[in-house]
Amino acid sequence: MSRLPEVLAPAGNPAALEAAVLCGADAVYLGAGAFNARRGAENFTLEHLADTVRRCHIRGVRVYLTLNIVVREDEIPQFLSDAEAACAAGVDAVIVQDAGAAALLRRCAPSLRLHGSTQMVVHNVEGAKMLEEMGFSRVVLARECSKEEIGEIIRSTSLEVETFVHGALCMSVSGQCYMSAVLGQRSGNRGLCAQPCRLPCKAGNSEHALSLKDMSIIGRAGELRELGVSALKIEGRMKRPEYVATAVTACRKALAGEPVDLETLQSVFSRSGFTDGYFEGRLGAEMFGIRQKEDVTAAAGVLGGLETLYTDPRKQVQKVETDFRFTMKAGEPARLVVTDGDGNISEAAGEIPQAAVNRPTDPERAAASLSKTGGTPYHVRSVSCEIGEGLMLPASAVNALRREALGKLDGLRGKTRAIPFDRARAGALRGHAPAPLPALRVRAYSARQLSPELLERAELVTLPVPELVKLCENGAPAYADKLCAGLPRILFSGGEALERQLSLLRERGIRHAAVGNPGAVKIAGAAGFMLHGEPFFNAMNSYAAETLAGWGLCDLLLSFEATLDMAKRIQSPIPLGLTAYGRLPLMTVRNCPVKSFVGCARCKKGENFLTDRRGEILYTSCAYGCSEILNPVPLFMGDRLSELRGLDFIELRFSTESPEECGKLFGTYRSGGEFHGKFTRGLLYKTVL
Secondary structure, eight states: OOOOOEEEEEOSSHHHHHHHHHTTOSEEEEOBSSOSSOTTSOOBOSTTHHHHHHHHHHTTOEEEEEEOSOOOGGGHHHHHHHHHHHHHHTOSEEEEOOHHHHHHHHHHOTTSOEEEOGGGOOOSHHHHHHHHHHTOSEEEOOTTOOHHHHHHHHHHOSSEEEEEEEEOOOSSOTTOOOHHHHHHSOOGGGTOOOOGGGSOEEBTTBSBTTOBOEEEOGGGHHHHHHHTOOEEEEOOTTSOHHHHHHHHHHHHHHHTTOOOOHHHHHHHSOSSSEEOHHHHTOOSGGGBOOOOHHHHHHHHHHHHHHTHHHHOGGGOOOOEEEEEEEEEOTTSOOEEEEEETTSOEEEEEOOOOEEOSSSOOOHHHHHHHHTOOTTSSEEEEEEEEEEOTTEEOOHHHHHHHHHHHHHHHHHHHTOOOOOOOOGGGGOOOOOOOOOSSOEEEEEESOGGGOOHHHHHHOSEEEEEHHHHHHHTTTSSOTTGGGEEEEOOSOOSSOHHHHHHHHHHHHHTTOOEEEEOSHHHHHHHHHTTOEEEEOGGGOOOSHHHHHHHHHTTEEEEEOOTTOOHHHHHHOOOSSOEEEEEEEOOEEEEESSOHHHHHTOHHHHHTTOOEEEETTSOEEEEEOTTSSEEEEOSSOEEOTTOGGGGBTBSEEEEEESSOOHHHHHHHHHHHHHOOOOOSOOBOTTTTOOOO
16 A cells, blocks of 8 residues: 555644644645735744744644745845745745746755645646656646546656645636736736636526536545555635634545545535546536535534534644653653654653552553643654562653653754755846847637738747648648747647647648647657747746746747736846737636537537626637637737837737738737727736736
8 A cells, every 4th residue: 555645734824724733634835925826815924934833843744835926026036035934944845836936946945845836737747747857846736637647647757746635626727817817917826816717607508607616536535545646735725724624634534544524524615516527537517616505504504513623632633653661760760762753852851769668650550641642742652661670650750751751852843944045046147138129929729810921921920739730731831930839738638649740740840839838848849849938837037037948948928917017127048028919818727618518519600708797708719729718808019019129029819810800910010000999908017916
C-alpha cells in the first residue's frame, strides 16, 4: 500500500486554522499580506506569521503560505519583502502562480520549497515537466483533470502531485478567467474575484449556465492514494471553521477506510449537491448547480453540532507520535526522555524517588501517569520504564515530569527554522529598445477570415493548428514563413495527435507556434518551433518576461489585465506586445455550457452563445481546442494608435468577424479610424485590483 497522502486544509482565519489543526490536518495553506488569491478572507498578518507557524509545527502541521497571485511590476519590491518575511517565519513552502515570482524566489531563497498553484494551468505531463525543470517541489493540478489524467501525470514526473478533493468549482480553468476583471476590475488572478459566474446567465433551458456544483471526491481518497497523489486539498479559505472541521474529519476517515458522511458534508455547504464529473471524465448538465434555499436551511440545522469536532478535547486529534523512556533509580533524580518522529529529544529530571513504605511505583502505574497527554498534540506510542526495586514516586511528581518534558518538546518542535533569503540575488534587469512603431499581428479562428492583403501585410498570422493543417493539405501554403500554429489553449489529452500535426506543419514550412501554458511550451519547443507567448501566461512584470524568455519564447503578449502604462515600463529581453482588438476571452472552460444545454449541432448552426442577466450576448468558440466564452463587445484601439507606441507589436484577435470585417479592421489599424458600434478599451487604462 502506498503511503498516506497529506490532508491539506484551508485556513482563511485563526478560527479555521484551529479547526483544521485540531481535527487532524497534516498541513494548512493560508494567506498573509496582499499577495494571496483569497484577499477577501480574514487571513493572517506577516508580523504574527512566525508564531502561527510555531504553533502549527508543535502540533505536527505544515504551513504553506499562498503568494499565488499575478504580481504587477510596481509590486515587486513589496513581494520581495513579503517573501523575506515568509522565509524568516520558517514556512514549509510557498504556493505561487506567477512565473516571475517563482524565478525570484528560486534566486533569493534557493532552499525554499515551491508549490505550483493550480492557476499555473498544469493539466498534462508536459506542464508538470516544465515545473519540474523550474525547481518546483509540488504541482497543484487543474481541478478539471480526470482520474486517468492524474495518474498519467504522477507516473511521468518526480514532482509531488496535489489534487483538490472538496469545495467550490470555478466554471473556468483556474488562471484563465478574466470575467471579474473585465466586467468589474476585480481580478480573480489577483485574489479578488467578484464571482460574476454565479449570477444568472442563460443557455438553452438553464438560467445559471456558468455555475457549477461544488466538487467532492473525498470518498475516493483510497483511489487517489493508490494513484500516488501526495496531497488531498480542501478548497475553502472563505468558509466557516465548521466547514473546515467537517471536511478534514471526512478526509481522515476516508483514508482510514471508514465511510464518509456525504450527507453532513453536503449540509454544511453545497450548491445543489456535489459532483465528481471531472474526476470521472463525465461532463454535462448534471455538473451545474447553484446555492439554493434548501442548501442554506440544511446548513443552519447542522453547524451548531459540528463545533465540537474542534472544541471538545476528547475529539481533538493527537498527530505527534512519541516514545517515552522513564528511569527511576535509588539516590538519583527520576528522568524522562521523550522522542518524537522528527528526531527531537527532550529530557526532564524530577524528584529523587523515596523508599516505598506500602506500594512501590511499578512500570504499569508509571506508564499510566505518563500516558495522560490529553489536551496536547502528543500521542504516546510506547513507554519503557527502568525502575529500581522498592522505590516510590508520587503520581503528581510523575505528572510534573511529563509536563516538563513535553513543554521542552514544544520548544524544540516550535523553534523557528528560518530559510536563508538574499534580496540582492534578485538582480537588476535590463530591457531591449522597443521598435519605433508596433508591428501588426493577427490571430484568427478560421483561415476564411484572412484576405491575401492581410496575409501579405501582417507581420505574423496565427491560426488554430487544425486550420493550418487544412491549408497545408496540398503543400506549403502562401506566406508559410509568417503563419503561426496556435496550439490548443488547454490540452488534457491528445498530445500524440498534436505532435503529428506539428510535424506535418514543420514539413510544410511552418516555423512559428503560439503557446499559452507550460505544457504547450514543452510540446512546441520539442517540435522545433519558434515560440510566441500568448496573454494566458498572465505576465505583468519584468521577471515574468525574463523567465518566459528563458523558456525559449522569442516574444510575448502581456496579460489582458496589464495597462498600457504598465506594459511600457516592463523591462524585457524579448519583444513585448498587447492585444489591441477583439472580443477578449472571459473564460476557458472544459465543461462547455452551450454543449451541455444547447448541444453541438445547434451551436454549429449559430446558437453558439449565452445571454447574461442584462441581455448581453456572450459568444462561445472551441476553435483553439477548448471552449472559450467571449466578451460581448470587442476591445478597440484603432483610433488611438499613437498611444500604442512603445510596444513592439500589437495583436488583433478575430473571432466572430466576417472576412470583410477582418479586412476592414486590419486596414483601420494600419492607418487609424473609428469603430462603428459598441466597443471597450478593456483594461488598458484601468488598473485591476
